[in-house]
Amino acid sequence: DQQVKQNSPSLSVQEGRISILNCDYTNSMFDYFLWYKKYPAEGPTFLISISSIKDKNEDGRFTVFLNKSAKHLSLHIVPSQPGDSAVYFCAASDYNDYKLSFGAGTTVTVRA
Amino acid sequence: DTAVSQTPKYLVTQMGNDKSIKCEQNLGHDTMYWYKQDSKKFLKIMFSYNNKELIINETVPNRFSPKSPDKAHLNLHINSLELGDSAVYFCASSQGDRYEQYFGPGTRLTVT
Numbered sequence: 001d002q003q004v005k006q007n008s009p010s011l012s013v014q015e016g017r018i019s020i021l022n023c024d025y026t027n028s029m030f031d032y033f034l035w036y037k038k039y040p041a042e043g044p045t046f047l048i049s050i051s052s053i054k055d056k057n058e059d060g061r062f063t064v065f066l067n068k069s070a071k072h073l074s075l076h077i078v079p080s081q082p083g084d085s086a087v088y089f090c091a092a093s094d095y096n097d098y099k100l101s102f103g104a105g106t107t108v109t110v111r112a
Numbered sequence: 113d114t115a116v117s118q119t120p121k122y123l124v125t126q127m128g129n130d131k132s133i134k135c136e137q138n139l140g141h142d143t144m145y146w147y148k149q150d151s152k153k154f155l156k157i158m159f160s161y162n163n164k165e166l167i168i169n170e171t172v173p174n175r176f177s178p179k180s181p182d183k184a185h186l187n188l189h190i191n192s193l194e195l196g197d198s199a200v201y202f203c204a205s206s207q208g209d210r211y212e213q214y215f216g217p218g219t220r221l222t223v224t
Contacts, residue, residue: 002154032211034211034212036215041217041218042217042218043116043202043204043215043216043217043218044155044202044215045214045215046212046213046214049211049212087153089155091155093211097168099157099160099168099170100155100157100211100213101157102154102155102156104152104153104154105153
């Protein structure tokens with residue numbers, strides 16, 4: 001009963017182009033969403049987040065979009081750089097819970 | 113200057129043994145977590161402590177017992193290890209109800 005789904009296990013993009021990662025959720029109680037980045041043999045590191053009262057949040061090259069009606073969010077990375085090659089996890093939580101529910105991750109490979 | 117550290121990084125042991133994984137954070141956070149990343153790469157919450165008090169206890173076999181001697185430490189003890197316990201275990205911390213959690217590098221447990 002995965003409540004957060006990342007249906008694309010992998011994404012390959014050319015350096016300098018846009019990377020778009022997608023995430024869907026099923027729990028309508030979720031009101032806070034995060035993206036984490038993970039390199040091999042390391043723990044996930046927080047990248048960017050968005051509250052359900054917003055539909056967009058931007059931080060440098062990273063922008064997260066939230067469509068509440070569709071229960072969908074996406075992460076845009078522009079421009080993509082070789083150092084962005086990693087696994088990206090989408091996560092969600094509801095206000096009353098410290099718990100994060102994670103998706104399965106999307107492996108991004110940025111080609112030179 | 114590691115923010116969240118775990119020891120050991122790798123742990124290989126036989127079925128039936130008892131083992132512990134230690135976690136320490138130097139961020140001054142008051143909430144700590146244990147996650148399990150299984151073979152399908154899903155990150156699933158196991159436990160969470162806030163100010164040494166257990167606040168999240170997911171459906172985890174009672175062979176797993178967390179122990180928090182103080183706010184900066186959350187250890188995980190596992191009794192009677194089974195093959196299915198093989199996974200990567202991540203410790204994380206956060207401040208209060210902030211959803212941005214900081215993860216340790218993970219402990220890869222292999223049960224043979």
